[in-house]
Amino acid sequence: MHIPDGYLGPITCAFFYLIMIPIWYKGIKELKKLDPRKLPLLGVLTAFAFLVMMFNLPVPDGTTAHMVGGTLIAILMDNPWVATIAISIVLVIQAIFFGDGGITCIGANCFNMGVVLPFVGYYVYKFLRNKVGEVIASGIGAYVGIVTAAICAGFEFGLQPFIEPGYCPYPFTVSVPAMAIAHLLTAGPAAAVVTAIVVWYVRKVRPDLFTSKEQQVSGVNA
Amino acid sequence: MNWQDPLVKKFLYVIIAMIILCPLGILLVWNYGDAWGEWDPQELAEKVGESKVSGMLHLADIWNHALLPDYDVPGWDDPFHASIGYIISAIVGVILCVGAYYALIKFVNPRATTG
Numbered sequence A: 001m002h003i004p005d006g007y008l009g010p011i012t013c014a015f016f017y018l019i020m021i022p023i024w025y026k027g028i029k030e031l032k033k034l035d036p037r038k039l040p041l042l043g044v045l046t047a048f049a050f051l052v053m054m055f056n057l058p059v060p061d062g063t064t065a066h067m068v069g070g071t072l073i074a075i076l077m078d079n080p081w082v083a084t085i086a087i088s089i090v091l092v093i094q095a096i097f098f099g100d101g102g103i104t105c106i107g108a109n110c111f112n113m114g115v116v117l118p119f120v121g122y123y124v125y126k127f128l129r130n131k132v133g134e135v136i137a138s139g140i141g142a143y144v145g146i147v148t149a150a151i152c153a154g155f156e157f158g159l160q161p162f163i164e165p166g167y168c169p170y171p172f173t174v175s176v177p178a179m180a181i182a183h184l185l186t187a188g189p190a191a192a193v194v195t196a197i198v199v200w201y202v203r204k205v206r207p208d209l210f211t212s213k214e215q216q217v218s219g220v221n222a
Numbered sequence B: 001m002n003w004q005d006p007l008v009k010k011f012l013y014v015i016i017a018m019i020i021l022c023p024l025g026i027l028l029v030w031n032y033g034d035a036w037g038e039w040d041p042q043e044l045a046e047k048v049g050e051s052k053v054s055g056m057l058h059l060a061d062i063w064n065h066a067l068l069p070d071y072d073v074p075g076w077d078d079p080f081h082a083s084i085g086y087i088i089s090a091i092v093g094v095i096l097c098v099g100a101y102y103a104l105i106k107f108v109n110p111r112a113t114t115g
Helices: A010-033 A036-052 A070-077 A080-098 A106-132 A134-163 A172-205 A213-221 B006-021 B041-048 B050-059 B079-108
Strands: none
Touching: A010 A080, A010 A106, A010 A134, A010 B079, A036 A070, A036 A080, A036 B006, A036 B079, A070 A080, A070 A106, A070 A134, A070 A172, A080 A106, A080 B079, A106 A134, A134 A172, A172 B006, B006 B079, B041 B050
């Protein structure tokens, strides 16, 4: 899902950088407010996200896809904004040092994998967790999050020929199904299983991370 | 920051295991193509015609200073060397991510990093 340099034109790239500036600003503000006890965990989760993206998985059509870890971070931090910051750190390092994802496309890639993915995943999880439990909800959230992000990337690829020709040559009728299928079949299930297992484990060893502020307050009063 | 948190330690073990196992991420897909939309621009130009991707060919080389392009040491192309290059990339990447994260925390929340 890392859009390389050249696939999006200057207008599209600038547009996503502009969108990301206020989101990064809000993310930094949320990071300042985050419970300091959670900061080391967010640090190792950032490294975890980097590594998990190195596990390319085979897609039946001959391409590859990988999970991202954004929904997992949003759930464990109980805050999708700080997931945006963690994933953005990873994407900037991947672009600069490893040539994975374009320098010009950092805005777009951060929007897809760092905003759409954790926000969709986190709110699907929140919507479902009282209905099916935290573990199943986190798996479904991760699945829906990564597929939605992939479809967004597909639309960016596929609208490019209509905005400025000369960059991504394929229209969205080609790019959206291709991106959706890779993540529906491969990266989505992987993200669901890994996210659910980690959430299950963390919930077992650190249930305090899952009690909301209201519950903590009422617990003190009781 | 308290790096002695037992959960953080568990994640450190997971990270070490993932670094050792990461070559699976290239070996399992060795005969597969690139991810959709991540093809080499020159190859794409040959396929669809240069005129259709003129802007892409212009922009594609805007950044060619990557330290470990495609998570490999340049020239280490066979599966064995590429796996070692991949592990080196994983270690470098983890150090850079944690370093950048720590620098950011120090910048936005200096009190959290002392003690």
